[in-house]
Amino acid sequence: RAKDAGKNTYQFFSEQMNIHSLQQLALESSLRSSIEREELLLHYQPIVDAKVGRITALEALLRWQHPDMGLVGPMQFIPIAEESGLIVPIGHWVLQTACQQGQAWHQAGYDIALTVNLSPRQLIEPDIVASIEDILSKTGFPAEYLTLEITEDLMMSNPEETVERIEDLRQLGIKFAVDDFGTGYSSLSYLKKFPIDTLKVDRSFLQGVPDDSDDSAITSAIVAMGKNLRLNVIAEGVETSEQCDFLLKQGCRLMQGYAFAKPQPAEEVSSLLDGTVGTFQVLAS
Ligand code: C2E
Numbered sequence: 001r002a003k004d005a006g007k008n009t010y011q012f013f014s015e016q017m018n019i020h021s022l023q024q025l026a027l028e029s030s031l032r033s034s035i036e037r038e039e040l041l042l043h044y045q046p047i048v049d050a051k052v053g054r055i056t057a058l059e060a061l062l063r064w065q066h067p068d069m070g071l072v073g074p075m076q077f078i079p080i081a082e083e084s085g086l087i088v089p090i091g092h093w094v095l096q097t098a099c100q101q102g103q104a105w106h107q108a109g110y111d112i113a114l115t116v117n118l119s120p121r122q123l124i125e126p127d128i129v130a131s132i133e134d135i136l137s138k139t140g141f142p143a144e145y146l147t148l149e150i151t152e153d154l155m156m157s158n159p160e161e162t163v164e165r166i167e168d169l170r171q172l173g174i175k176f177a178v179d180d181f182g183t184g185y186s187s188l189s190y191l192k193k194f195p196i197d198t199l200k201v202d203r204s205f206l207q208g209v210p211d212d213s214d215d216s217a218i219t220s221a222i223v224a225m226g227k228n229l230r231l232n233v234i235a236e237g238v239e240t241s242e243q244c245d246f247l248l249k250q251g252c253r254l255m256q257g258y259a260f261a262k263p264q265p266a267e268e269v270s271s272l273l274d275g276t277v278g279t280f281q282v283l284a285s
């Protein structure tokens with residue numbers, strides 16, 4: 001009977017959900033101890049001025065060296081970290097570790113800027129400004145070299161408070177970038193309202209460049225708009241020389257993607273910092 005079938009279906013789903021939430025719970029509890037067990041690490045991916053083949057900044061990207069699961073990417077655990085609130089201590093660890101490493105590069109003579117992803121949850125923490133100020137003063141990393149990447153959804157969910165926080169942090173000298181631009185729900189008028197420096201064009205648009213005319217149109221429109229608003233524009237997920245050529249023609253020279261370098265451990269990045277980077281340095285001449 002339909003009623004029984006309905007009941008069975010319900011039981012089936014609820015069992016699935018239990019397995020799912022048990023896994024989540026297990027992951028959450030091992031994530032909770034990941035900091036003190038020193039299982040978290042950062043990889044760094046170059047942001048390149050493709051016109052001259054020079055690295056202008058490095059984006060810090062979080063990884064988790066899990067005892068059983070191996071190297072786990074952020075997509076698999078950032079959502080759990082956000083739901084559980086663990087993103088606050090984890091985000092603190094990320095900022096501190098990135099600034100420490102950045103300062104070590106500066107002391108080694110590399111004039112490199114850093115960008116760090118910030119979760120919505122972090123920006124609304126009451127002590128976020130003091131906490132970042134503390135990290136900067138303890139590590140000695142200059143605020144002017146630090147950009148924080150935030151998403152559009154964050155700006156939209158709590159615009160007044162967000163603008164206030166961003167302004168406080170900008171007073172320290174920190175810059176802001178809108179990450180994954182074009183995928184969120186922001187209205188374009190927010191770009192005017194928000195005190196930001198940089199737009200990062202989401203890599204989903206780059207995928208179809210230059211063959212897909214829609215993707216190409218969207219990408220060039222975002223680049224043109226960013227330039228007119230006097231923002232820096234960074235194209236994310238650049239994988240081919242065709243994409244690189246297209247972007248340079250649109251006047252977008254800041255790029256990030258596998259075409260130039262994958263995210264990698266600090267030691268490996270150090271050797272990249274000594275020279276130009278990527279397959280397309282030829283374009284410089
Ligand atoms: P994101 O900030 O947009 O970072 C760029 C992502 O694109 C990275 O994935 C990077 O490895 C990947 N990527 C870069 N170039 C290419 C390319 O040419 N092709 C392809 N297919 N992918 C490329 P990753 O490292 O897995 O990070 C995923 C997301 O996790 C990040 O996206 C960011 O939203 C979040 N995330 C990473 N680290 C942190 C962190 O420390 N804190 C927070 N809150 N979020 C983080």
Ligand code: MG
Pocket residue numbers: 059117149179
């Ligand atoms: Mg980012």
Ligand code: MG
Pocket residue numbers: 179180200202203236
């Ligand atoms: Mg992005």
Ligand code: MG
Pocket residue numbers: 180
């Ligand atoms: Mg992304």
